[in-house]
Amino acid sequence: MGRTLAEKVWDDHVVRRAEGEPDLLFIDLHLLHEVTSPQAFDGLRLAGRKVRRTDLTIATEDHNTPTLDIDKPIADPVSRVQLETLRANCAEFGVRLHSLGDVEQGVVHVVGPQLGLTQPGTTVVCGDSHTSTHGAFGALAFGIGTSQVEHVLATQTLPMARPKTMAITVEGELPDGVTAKDLILAVIARIGTGGGQGYVLEYRGSAIRGLSMEARMTVCNMSIEAGARAGMIAPDETTFAYLKGRDHAPTGAEWDAAVAYWKTLATDEDAVFDAEVFIDANELTPFVTWGTNPGQGAPLGANVPDPASFEDPQERIAAENALTYMGLTAGTPLREVKVDAVFVGSCTNGRIEDLRAAAAVVEGRRIADGVRMLVVPGSVRVALQAIEEGLDKVFTAAGAEWRHAGCSMCLGMNPDQLAPGERCASTSNRNFEGRQGKGGRTHLVSPQVAAATAVLGHLASPADLSDAPQLVEA
Amino acid sequence: MEKFTSHTGRAVPLRRSNVDTDQIIPAHWLKKVTRNGFEDGLFEAWRKDDAFVLNRPEHQGATVLIAGPEFGTGSSREHAVWALQNYGFKAVISSRFADIFRGNSLKNGLLTVILPQETVERLWELVEADPQAEVTVDLEAREVRAAGVNAPFELDENVRWRLLNGLDDISITLQQEADIAAYEAGRPAFKPTTTPVG
The missing domain is CATH 3.30.499.10 (Aconitase, domain 3)
Known part of the structure; x- marks a missing residue:
């Protein structure tokens, strides 16, 4: 039987599978920010552990940062301590960090894609529930808690129970003035805040294929608002065109090898989803x-x-x-x-x-x-x-x-x-x-x-x- | 992680659905860099109302929270679990939990128990009628017991084993070092790294 996009990416990251245990999944990219990481770094220090793969880890400052007077010391002392803690932890453990004032600083889920780090067929995690955003590239991306952040820092893996899959098929064309945001709000109203619990959502259909990468990110971003830890979209020419030439996108022969692999990821025609939802794009407002x-x-x-x-x-x-x-x-x-x-x-x-x-x-x-x-x-x-x-x-x-x-x-x-x-x-x-x-x-x-x-x-x-x-x- | 075998205590009935993580612990509390000291932030906005169930004198000292469906929806903040534990809760009962919250709770030894909504309603009625009523959450027997209630619950066997023994996930995974190294050796060269370019 064929497999879905989510199942293919999952299977390609299984480090260990044993009866009666969750699968141990390899994590390709770990994004960090100041709010959910300090206790994880503390845990590493207490146990005398290192960051296993600093080359698969990157941090940015976003949740606490002021949007005015960024050249001055941060006025709120508690926010300042949290940002300084991230800086000290990244320096101590050798993690790349984009601080306030750096040209690559920004919201973690905007920074990863724009650097070309978020790629099809990868596993992406971050101590933030909107990590589902990265699924727009055909990545399996999900938010994790601080204990799991520590786990990934120490081992570059996570033990995970295999999720179910749900297809959200949106056929037709979005009417003028109707956006990806309207589409995902309508999806959440339809299936409810718990409708996606235990599932990876796959958004598919002509209306989804017609979306830009940024619009796809808007859709996948709010998967968690429907209770799903991850939402994905099959990579296609739109995805490849967005990635080509970005800082961390592959080049030369590696680009060709990557694209060849990415093209294998789409859900097989005979794959079966555990649940399906159909939405008519033409009816959205x-x-x-x-x-x-x-x-x-x-x-x-x-x-x-x-x-x-x-x-x-x-x-x-x-x-x-x-x-x-x-x-x-x-x-x-x-x-x-x-x-x-x-x-x-x-x-x-x-x-x-x-x-x-x-x-x-x-x-x-x-x-x-x-x-x-x-x-x-x-x-x-x-x-x-x-x-x-x-x-x-x-x-x-x-x-x-x-x-x-x-x-x-x-x-x-x-x-x-x-x-x-x-x-x-x-x-x-x-x-x-x-x-x-x-x-x-x-x-x-x-x-x-x-x-x-x-x-x-x-x-x-x-x-x-x-x-x-x-x-x-x- | 602390072991969890069985716990008996008084309970708080929280008759609300979709209790999101921003209600459990508001964002401004997340600036703390420790795992403790979150008890005063638990349900901070609702606790300003004297009539809120957590403020009622008859529910002081309760250790089991009985909540409506979709408990813990929203953010991945583990601070929500720490806040409940710092306040003194050992277990939360609901008919549905948000996935990330549930995962976080079980990694910290806060037992989240899924029971059918009608059982939740019976427990609500029981503890509202008699706030001194005790509720037992028994992980070994996989059941919740209270006067007139004997409700079995399910939990993944591997998760249950880790909770009963208070095992640390990272130590278990580090025993698979050979498997991790073998996987790493076979990763395609086109996979991205965060090493700065240019």
């Missing part, structure tokens, strides 16, 4: 969340749902709690929900195509009075590209704030936070209570919806802008 988990989403044209409409009692209670926290009333059109802040950035939507899409909407316009818009590039390289294209000027001319690279307001570990009660349209990945700051309220949206929302002051898509070209009804 801009999607936003109204609740406090990423599965609580709806089309932008819908109303805030009535909790009584949920049959499942747990979902009903969750919806009641969410509306209370979010300060929303059932039946309110989502387009009438006013915001205080807009955040464009994160490992979900902080890449150059995201910034271009948001800039195209605000160009020549002003953001609404009383709305604060933060634009945070995913990496220094993304920032430099945006500056070269003049996007920073487009944002600042519209009244937005152009910041330095980092995780920023996605999780509010640095000073970029919402105040209690503030409402934000955010291109990030989690709308949990307090995620963007204590008492803050988050609506997850695409970069295009974020930008249009900033201009109008309420949840909106670019088509709602009065001077937008009007679509002719078919």
Whole structure:
């Protein structure tokens, strides 16, 4: 019987397989950042162990880093200690690190792909749940906890139980104005925050094949929001074209050997998935969340749902709690929900195509009075590209704030936070209570919806802008 | 890792689904570089409300948490497990756990037990009616016991063995050194390294 993409990559990394034991998997790439690594390095020191493969390990600073005044000492002493701890650990154990101020610094899931380190058929781990992002290249990539970070540092392997596989097949063409973000929010609303538990998701179908690499990363990034540790897309010519010429991509004969191998990875025609979900791309519309988990989403044209409409009692209670926290009333059109802040950035939507899409909407316009818009590039390289294209000027001319690279307001570990009660349209990945700051309220949206929302002051898509070209009804 | 064989204690009923890791331990606590001292951050936002179940006097000293489905959804932060342990919890019962949280819990000796939602409901009713009621989570017998409840649960046999013996994963893996070295020797040359180029 044929095998799926996930099964092929898994099988190629089994170091040891024995009855009654989890498979021992080799890890090709280990990404580190300051938040989930200090206790792992401590563990190594306590046991007198080394980092086994410093040549397969790389670190960056992202979660804590400020996005203003990066040339000054970090104001928050606790954040400063955590960053200094990473620097000391990387120096002691010989790990390559891109610190604040370095041209390769940025959000770990933006940095890996842009350096060409994330490649098809590799295993990638990081102490961060959004490691699923790297699956866009046909890598088996998943988030791990700190005990596992220590395990990989010491052994370059992980004992893992073999996951099940789920196909998410998206056929058709995304309508104008509908993005990868809308697609993945719709997937999560369909299968639920736990629907992917125990599975590796494989996104396939014509709509997926038509996506750029950056859009594929947006999709795979939020696999974890559906409960799946990993999401993958079969590598194809789009993948190869993105990788060719990047710093760590193979060259010459090795490039040819690599591409030949990468082409063998696609799921066999006779392979069987443990579960399958079908989505019609043509029916998708801009999607936003109204609740406090990423599965609580709806089309932008819908109303805030009535909790009584949920049959499942747990979902009903969750919806009641969410509306209370979010300060929303059932039946309110989502387009009438006013915001205080807009955040464009994160490992979900902080890449150059995201910034271009948001800039195209605000160009020549002003953001609404009383709305604060933060634009945070995913990496220094993304920032430099945006500056070269003049996007920073487009944002600042519209009244937005152009910041330095980092995780920023996605999780509010640095000073970029919402105040209690503030409402934000955010291109990030989690709308949990307090995620963007204590008492803050988050609506997850695409970069295009974020930008249009900033201009109008309420949840909106670019088509709602009065001077937008009007679509002719078919 | 601490051994886990069997534990008996009073329980807290947390009637919420999708309890995410940002609720269990908010991000600003993750700046700490230790594995301890997270107890005050556990459910920090909800604990500001006196009526929150963890604040109720009758549930002080409880060591078993009984939560709604999709417990631990969200981030990979192991700090969520440490916070629960630092606070004093030895076991968490739910009908569904998020994968990364569950893996982290079992690597730290915090036993996460999956029971059917109707059993979770019975346990909720039991401990709400009698907060002094004791709940036993028995890993050797693979069952949860309380007044009127005798519920078997499943756990991967290899994971159970590691928990019962308090074994350290890294030491076990390091015994496979020959297999790891052999695998490394056979890796294709085109695989990337992080060694700086240019």
